[in-house]
Amino acid sequence: MTERYVLALDQGTTSTRCILFDRRATVVAVVRGEHPQSYPRPGWVEHDAARIWRDVQKLIRRALRDARIEARQVAAIGIANQRETVVLWDRATGVPVAPAIVWQDTRTDHLVAGLDAGLITERTGLPPATYFSATKVQWLLANVDGLLERAARGEVLFGTMDSWLIWNLTGGAHLTDVTNASRTMLMDLRTLDWDQELLDLFGIPRAMLPAIRSSSEVYGTADAVLPGVPIAAAVGDQQAALFGQTCFAPGEAKCTYGTGGFLLMNTGTTPVRSRHGLITTVGYRIGDEKPVYALEGSIATAGSLVQWFRDGLGLISTASEIETLAGGVTDNGGCYIVPAFSGLFAPHWHSEARGVIVGLTSYITKGHLARAVLEATGWQTRDVVDAMNADAGLALTTLNVDGGMTADNLLMQIVADVLGVPVARPMVAETVSLGAAYAAGLAVGYWSDLRDLRGNRHRAGRWTPARDPVQVAREYENWQRAVQSAVFFTLRDDPPPTK
């Protein structure tokens, strides 16, 4: 019998990966392609959705070639994707009607400012922010001529990246999964359906919305690239990582370090409301089973800070060199970088904040800056973990980590040191893709059940706290003061107080 594989697409913010997994969840082929980021104005971030779809087709072909397998050996396709990013396209031609607005984009600041936070959080589990899809769709409908009328007639469709890829792969199925829908700020967290009151609030016609389905079921079969292969999963990338880390029990948590950092904790089949600015979200839903909810804290800038260090400052030539540079010094020299490039996320939620570097003296070298870059990711993780522990009434005992940045051993040690708990890396670092593969494989019977998936889980590395907790506590105070500086710096734009 010919061996069969599951193909995972991880359509991320800076790159798209295509990975083939075998039944033991080992990587058989991995190919990736970066796509350009467009920053047409301060705070704006855009993608070319058509380019991304072309990349996906190329990558699928390359992955099959690398693994020397044929299309018929692919049992299913699973999609994990950057969440919240908004694509609007013409139903008749399939051509995007505007550049995709990326989750990091803050152009809708002014639209978010006037929102009823109580209503939105109660309904969707999300604190109002530019981050989510709703205001981005609202902005496009208001700023592209004739779009609103065409959308109302159903001629223009909205989707997050999962919808865009499924629509293209199937040649016209318009749907999304419940995890992606839960990030739009348009879905009722209890009914798992679009909320009419919110649609009215944002002026979004229902005719342009995709149908909401579970994360693991056969949506249709591919007609392009992999003819006849079932498309059997779509999961937002961070929820995919939770699934890929097999965090199936309440209390289990993972943090993925990529462009941003994302910490999710499984809270079981009832949603836990946060009192610390965390997000309540759908973790995953398998077919007709009950949905599993999660608490999420996001760090806006992690890997992208390293990328800025490379491309913006030119201090390193590859991202990995940050570790070499930071390893050349023993501490941060008193320097802290708060990378609030697109605002501060959980638990602070100041979308207007901008980054600061504090503690500069003539003693500071690029090595200290490199260390402050890595530490910024550590401290932001600490902020989120503290908030999550308080909300869930639990104390995290181990942080399961994944994502490309786990290759950075110094960073992993820093995270263990600042959290004071062990950090564990699973055997497959690409858990986002693995989660998508698992969800797709389950839907077509490639894997039988969750226990079958658990059997594949092994630890590949573990870092234990090694620094003096008193010293860490002192530095954490410095970090918190640095964060306050970032918020303070942006106050200038506020209107002067009236007497």
Next chain:
Amino acid sequence: MSHVPGLIQSIERSSAVLRLLAADRLRVKEIADALALPKSTAHGILRTLEHVGFVEQDPQTARYRLGRGLLDLGAAGLDVNELRARALNWADALAARGGEEVRIGTLRDGEVLVVHHVFRPDDSAQSMDTGRVLPSHATALGKVLLAFHPAAVEALGRECFDAYTRRTVTTHRELARQLSETRGRGWGLSVEEWRPGLAGIAAPVRGIGGLVVGAIGISGPVERLCDTRRQARPGLVEHVCAAARSVSRDLTGPH
């Protein structure tokens, strides 16, 4: 009369390009004019030199300059953290397939610096080995690194080597014989030469131009890695060599 190979024109031209760039930052056209070459030829040479890291192109001005690869010709030419990042997936896959712990090492001062370590996939208590230094003559990783590093054994500067077990290779002559064998078959083996009861299998990781920039290997109990005649199990050797090839392809392929 013995045949002496002729001089290679493209290398002569490349050297001329480097001499020009040592003095100025230049455009393709300027280089082509200076050497009386067609622009496409000059462009091809520049692209190749850029690929190996000897020249860089300023994205703003489109001018070429000497690359940092020339500055650290003495170093391996690949940042060890970059090596780990690129090898991560393949090292994980090797640990999963082989069922043993995986290490990636590079040569530093004649010894093996562990740059990556993946635990054995049985969830037993294990500790990270990254940053540790292992003896090159007594480990499979070390033998592979020495085998493909022309002057390395001489550089060790010793006539005999430390014995860790009664099986450790301690003479120059025997080590040279084993390195030759390692080169010939393309992978290295050590059986109870460093720690009693433990064996290792390793293969070279190659960067651009075939340069060996590291070694990847598994280690574990002799009875799992070897047959009763203390020979490496062919299935495991294939896994190790396949992983090494995958990492090499990742290091040299398009991105």
